[in-house]
Amino acid sequence: MGSVLNTLISREEAILRVTEVLGFPWRAKRESVNLLDSWGYKLAYDIKAVCRSPQWARSTRDGYAVRSADLYGASRSFPVFLNCIDEVKMGSVPSCKIKHETCAAIHTGGILPEGADSVLMLEDAERASEFIEVYDAVQFGENIIQAGEDYKAGDLLLHSGDRLDFASIGILASMGFASVDVFKLKIGVLSTGDEIIDFNEPLKEEDGKIRDINSWTVSALLKRKGYLVQQFGIVKDDIELIESVVSEMLKACDVVILSGGASASVRDHTADVLSKLSDPGIIVHGIRLSPGKPTIISGDKHNFRLAIGLPGHPLSCLAVMYAVVLPLLSAMLNGEPREQFRKIILPMERDVYGHTGTEELIPAKLSREGKVIPLPSKSGYIAAFRESSGFIRLGENVETIRRGEDAEVLLW
């Protein structure tokens, strides 16, 4: 059997080394898509505001555009009377001007007429022909949104690499984008291993096989993060077979991900196959990360190809995907390994144990009370992921985090 990996580097070093050696960012494929079809993809450029929003000060209530000073001290016992001189039409700039002791009826979203500084809510006044009887005061600026209050022309609103979601699509719509450029990075996914069978093969207990899980979880996770995925199925642990499929994958895809075949065992041929990429070939072979140690990262900087061998255990495979592969893909697109997860620091619900010298990732869920509950990571095989919210991260220098102490959680 092979020797123990002896050139382990930290996760951070691994990501930086690959980024440097391969000269990220690479010029990635981008494509213009209709705004609604852009949902879930990664924006291919920074977006600065082309105008301010809102363009005009607008009412946020149904009521009356007023000068707040006129209503000082108004109450049910001492109402104030205003002359209602106009009604602001929706979708047009009002021509009236609000002077001392006058007002104009206005609807939610209506443009504030000149002279008015606030809006009195409909229910705080009673209309009587051309007058309104006002029962409450308003503060300067109350019930309005100022011009440019949401954003100003030139504001940097969205960043290249942002995954488009309802808020960012709303921002683009507010500026009149009908379509938008998104990255379309294509990633090929392959499972390797003599013990792995596909869904169309019969699973007989006496054969000792298991169903392929990794190519599905990896593919679904990549879709979730806005990448295009092509599955290449399963190959047995035979170097010529693996080599031939990987060569096909490298033709069709920007990135190639293999799961299984990254352990130190003699049957694993991933390293041999990935070492044939050049230049430079293998950049990382082994990471001080648990689970995830036997990760292999290889690249071809002239043909812009990245190939990664992931460990075969479903939990390890997902841990490396999250903590190594997603930051690398981000670096490929934007030059810096922007983290693909939100981090949050929360207290542990119970003790969690780690080891110094290795960064550890432990699946965890968050309780309703904002506590971190570690999930048993041995049985975190796949079903436990259902209820998980992310990984607890124990840095290389952290051994144990006691109940009540803060832990760093990388959220899905």
Place this chain on the structure above:
Amino acid sequence: MGSVLNTLISREEAILRVTEVLGFPWRAKRESVNLLDSWGYKLAYDIKAVCRSPQWARSTRDGYAVRSADLYGASRSFPVFLNCIDEVKMGSVPSCKIKHETCAAIHTGGILPEGADSVLMLEDAERASEFIEVYDAVQFGENIIQAGEDYKAGDLLLHSGDRLDFASIGILASMGFASVDVFKLKIGVLSTGDEIIDFNEPLKEEDGKIRDINSWTVSALLKRKGYLVQQFGIVKDDIELIESVVSEMLKACDVVILSGGASASVRDHTADVLSKLSDPGIIVHGIRLSPGKPTIISGDKHNFRLAIGLPGHPLSCLAVMYAVVLPLLSAMLNGEPREQFRKIILPMERDVYGHTGTEELIPAKLSREGKVIPLPSKSGYIAAFRESSGFIRLGENVETIRRGEDAEVLLW
């Protein structure tokens, strides 16, 4: 101008009333899709485990399958010697039997041979022809995953209505699902208002118009939650126009969502149009929710149609989508308004102010330190949503939450 809404009910009452009156769940359209294409959709049935996983006890390391009792006290100074009788082949059930002071080489994922109870890691032994010299003890069960430890036959693994993601797709793959039935509920989205223009119309400052935001945020949010969306554009605030488009929408879609046109102002005709659905027509007109008060919910229980009028302000529109519409859609599919958001209780970073008598939703972000930061909700127009993590929920009886006190956050 119209009278103030006077039949407000609580959000919870509104959801329950609609669920009861319309007799949810309705039999929703479902469709079989390939497993990878199922990502993001809602599962159309409960999934119970058809087998256990893993089927056999397996090694989680490269090393040697051993009887832990044989290694008691083993160390570098006092190594133990075992006879290595076999090597477990990947993907087959081992035929060897581990007896006293014997072992078998095994790879990560290999099936544990009979008689072995644990796995010694490769690096804790040295091979010398048919013997291994063992430098460390192992505990009973160490470095293995037991048969059925992940899940057992009959375990309820996934629920109808779950949105399929990497973990659930992995679980389905582990049981050999090649395709899966998902709900395909079709929702039509329309923006109304004289002030709203589409991306293909010129926006001139002097016209006082604004771009349509709501139909985009609503559509993107629905896609995010696994629904099919059809956009019907924008109609001016003209009752006959709205009626004609809504009638077309009701033919093509299961659910119709209108934004704008739900305020109390005379120009808003949504209520008139939605009141023409029957039976029963309008079920809810006004909710004690801020923002979101002027929400209208109408239904036709014989033709299985739900129609909802949302307020026009982008923040209000999203608040009602999140807190009312998504639970209603869940109830339509599964009979109970299962919440579509994860809730978490965390301390406030600063004070937040509300009013009693109304449930309030305030956009918020979470700091890295696990504190809740309220975002200014007036300027939460649309750009502020970029950095938000969800809404702070202030119940009807909550007025102020002070810095350091716990707040309930509904996460996106």
